[in-house]
Amino acid sequence: MHETIERVSEYYKRVNHWQNRRSIRVLPDQVRLQVTVPSCSHCVTCQRRVREFQEILAQKPDVICQWRTLNDGAYWVFFNRKEDQDPIQLLRDILEVSIT
Numbered sequence: 306m307h308e309t310i311e312r313v314s315e316y317y318k319r320v321n322h323w324q325n326r327r328s329i330r331v332l333p334d335q336v337r338l339q340v341t342v343p344s345c346s347h348c349v350t351c352q353r354r355v356r357e358f359q360e361i362l363a364q365k366p367d368v369i370c371q372w373r374t375l376n377d378g379a380y381w382v383f384f385n386r387k388e389d390q391d392p393i394q395l396l397r398d399i400l401e402v403s404i405t
């Protein structure tokens with residue numbers, strides 16, 4: 306997939322009551338959530354965030370996702386979206402989190 310930078314919007318949001326805000330990147334056909342904190346990805350807390358989401362996703366076999374380590378060093382999850390779907394609401398619904 307080719308990405309052009311002007312087609313990516315980035316937001317920093319609070320997920321649940323997690324201490325550090327997370328980056329959310331919205332592409333026309335995808336939304337990407339930074340699950341771990343860059344440079345902190347292997348701490349117990351970050352690993353718990355990953356595990357909790359993987360457990361939720363394991364209950365939703367119809368949801369297509371990809372996990373990737375991006376060049377910020379963080380572990381991200383990508384979801385496909387239709388262009389008319391609100392990307393933040395999509396993440397809330399799939400991952401059962403508050404995002405503010």
Ligand SMILES: [Zn+2]
Pocket residue numbers: 341342345346347348349350351352
């Ligand atoms: Zn961490």
